[in-house]
Amino acid sequence: MSEAAGVLVATDLHREYHMGEDLVHAVRGVTLEIARGDYVAIVGPSGCGKSTLLNLLGGIDRPSEGSVTIEGSRIDRMRDAELTRFRLNHIGFVFQRFYLMPALTAIENVELPMAEARVARDARLARARELLAYVGLGGRRDHRPAQLSGGEQQRVAIARALANRPQLLLADEPTGELDAKTGTEMIALLAQVNRDGTTVVVVTHDEELAGAAKRVVHMRDGVVVDDHRQEPR
């Protein structure tokens, strides 16, 4: 697959960091191409480097070696401010622990990235309402995170991640803090997001979530040991 065809191209990625006096090789020479509209699950045992890889792919960590290209832009070479702006406009993030702004309501949380992107107030309100309805929280937009369940908070987080219409949605253990039923709902929502055109990459231990992906990348000890396509369940 050429770089032009892939929404995301990672080449020979390495990431090392110090933990005390030890040098940890979290990611060792990973090369990965992800096509537009794909749904990729990165799986593997704890500590295999899958979250580190996701952070490198999303530009919230810098590789020790190698390159990451998204939509033709080398994000590993970008300066901090440029990379921040790039993430704002091109990448949506969903975290295991939701990380909503507790002082803001659901709709204000969804508005936040749009406000940063200087979307006009009326337009961002309309988009935030549309997104909350999309994730099934149209009636709870004025609730603060503390007034929402875990599943609802994660739905708001997904709506926030989609606010600026990113090409790429990266999710790190999005069902990790949810019960089985809510996790299943979340898996369905992510599949819907993918069907609607967004490229989705998830890091997960959750077999059900991995089973919903079109492609599964297995990691062990910082390297990709298996990479195969599958029929989503």
Add this chain to the structure above:
Amino acid sequence: MLLRLAWATLTRHRMRTLLATLGVAVSAAMLLDMVMLSTGMRASLEDLLLSRGFQLRLAPKGTLPFDTDATIPEASEVIRTLRTVPGVTTISPVLGGQVHVEGVQRTISATALGVDPAVQGDYEITNGRSPSAPNELVASADFLQVSGAQVGDTLSVAAGYDSQLRSFTGRRTMTLVGVAHFLYMAAEQRAVALPLETLQSMEGARARDRVSLFMIKAGENENVDTVLKRIETALPRVSALSTETAMRQLDARLSYFRQLAFILGAVSLGVGFLLVTTLVTVSVNERLGEIVVMRAIGVAKGRIVSQIVIEGIAIMVTGAICGLGLGLVTAKYLNSILAAFPGLPAAIDFFLFEPRAAWTALGLLTGAGILAGVYPSWRGASMPIATTLREEAVG
């Protein structure tokens, strides 16, 4: 959105925000009081000295007005000379002394000023009129209260007590024609004013043709320093003092006061700064996860810093505004205590409120609020996103 987030964050921990604001208010009140104290007495005295339009004062050589018992001899000759000095428009001679007034039950002592009632600058009549005849006098309200005298009463007034002869050199029967507010007298100081010639005569030989002080007005378009130099040339045997020179001398004498005010003001500012820095640091540490996630989703570092700095400024400004009121109340209370300080004119305000003092205090506190917010917020916004999220997840 930035303001909304800052406001929401502050109101999320209402009690903590309230306590920090109150702490800043106390600090601001003290800072305002110290700024008022460092400039108030000077400004107040300058206003007092210029209140009647006299810009120059002549005292016995080497002294300050009423600083000693020394007097200027040949006062008539001095007046004649002064009238020849270009730029001098009004000359008001003043002789200080002591009089004893025989009351119904006891004799009351009072500070006496011998003045030319037509041009005097020492008192303002609050009831009745100024003396217009040699045997008339005006007195302070405190004198009237102690003596029980009233306007229109005839009083037996003596001056110039000779301890060798155990008698007064002068004694007059005088009519009380008015009540006056004496500008330069201390609080509760009993005072009377009578014509200069009458007091000179009553004080005997030691006061003959002598005065303690001349107060002089220069013409409106005259340069006061130029007139001062002309007077010094014409009258080398007296010390001429402009208001500006007096203020410089006062500055030298009040340097201790100002240093104290400066130190206490700096301490107040430091306390306010540390208070807000601590609050912002605690707040940032609590919100590290939120802050790095904001960075992850694309919020610029400068925007995050601005939001947190706004929180610091909001606490500082709100505290400063509350502190302004608190500072004025405490200044008024402290002023009432210090106004009773012996030997100082009651009209002097130690804590004189000037808008500049309030703006200075507000400006300093706002600056401290910005500084207090910048470091912790910049540190928080500069944390490595991935590492911080990993540590947050572990924590």
